[in-house]
Amino acid sequence: MKTKSLAIVIPAFNEEKTISEVINGLPKKLPGISKIDVIVVDDGSKDKTGILAKRAGAKVLRHMINLGVGNAYKTGLKFTTKKYDIVATMDADGQHSPKDLVKIIQPIARNKADVVVGTRLKNPQGMPMVKLAGNWIMNFITYLFSGIWTTDSQSGFRAFSQKTLKLFRLKTGGYEICTEMFSEINKYGLKFKEIPIKVIYTKHSRSKGQSIANAVNIVTNLLKRNL
Amino acid sequence: MIYFIQAVSAFLAGLVISKSWNDFRRGKEPLPIFIFWVVAWGLIVVLAFFPFLVDKITLSLGGQIIGMGRVFGIALVFVFYVVYRVYLKSNRVEKQLNELVRKIALKDVSDKK
16 A cells, blocks of 8 residues: 655644643654654744744744634645645644544545544533533534534544645635535535544643634624625 | 714714824824814714704705605615625735735745755
8 A cells, every 4th residue: 555644734822831742742653654744833822832833843834913723724734735645633732632643544544535524522521511512503503504414513633635625615714614624525525534533621622612602703704605 | 952863973973083083193094084084973963963954955955855864874875885895895805914924824834944
């Protein structure tokens, strides 16, 4: 089997507490992967996120100002699309287990899927009730906009084949990009797979993420995108 | 007796004109723009306090009585058009800004190689 190159894109905004640990915890070698690069998109952080990420060995793309997580994804994906066979995305708050990376990229490496989403909700132990409810609302909104029912539409742990990223035309710049990706999957008839992942809940990771109130913003931006 | 609409228009006019004056003093706004806001909001306050002036003006120009209701209707259409234009422009500027920041981020990385 031909070995493939992998880029792990991590959008980060004010994550100096966790970024080094997240990067250092990533595997240096994976079966069937010849090259692994970590790309951190520092989305206008006011702290030392970018410096620490670089020190930990990541390539750092720095936004001069904070543009939002969607724009951070877009910058990271633009940088990696033509250079790597597989691109994975992870959160910078340390909630994703690096051990799950193999499971996420395997279906793509074996040409069994074009997009893989790590779902936290097939085993939601430890997830606060508010976040569970919020995720369900977002899954429903995602279904309305994309026609795809997913158990975790807001998961940041994903993997994409190069073919997928060349097709995607992402327009949004905030959290709604998670839903927009499902619209693109449906639009191009891509093979999509969900893989259960473990979530590491710490005081820090619980404080991050989006609130239910943000659903209004997300719907407004998705409506704007589709008009 | 001062009606609610008169109080609100006077309050908003005070707010806009004082903000505009501050910006003008600090050199953030040119004189013609400051004058435009003073005249525009001055007119709004005058019409709010003396609505009969609308009919006097239209009659003296050879027209007929149109009433404040119609003036508000016309103003609303105009305001919606302005909001639409501002929305388009802000959207375009936001996209350009995002693209610019992204290009700089990508260029910085390729320059460091």
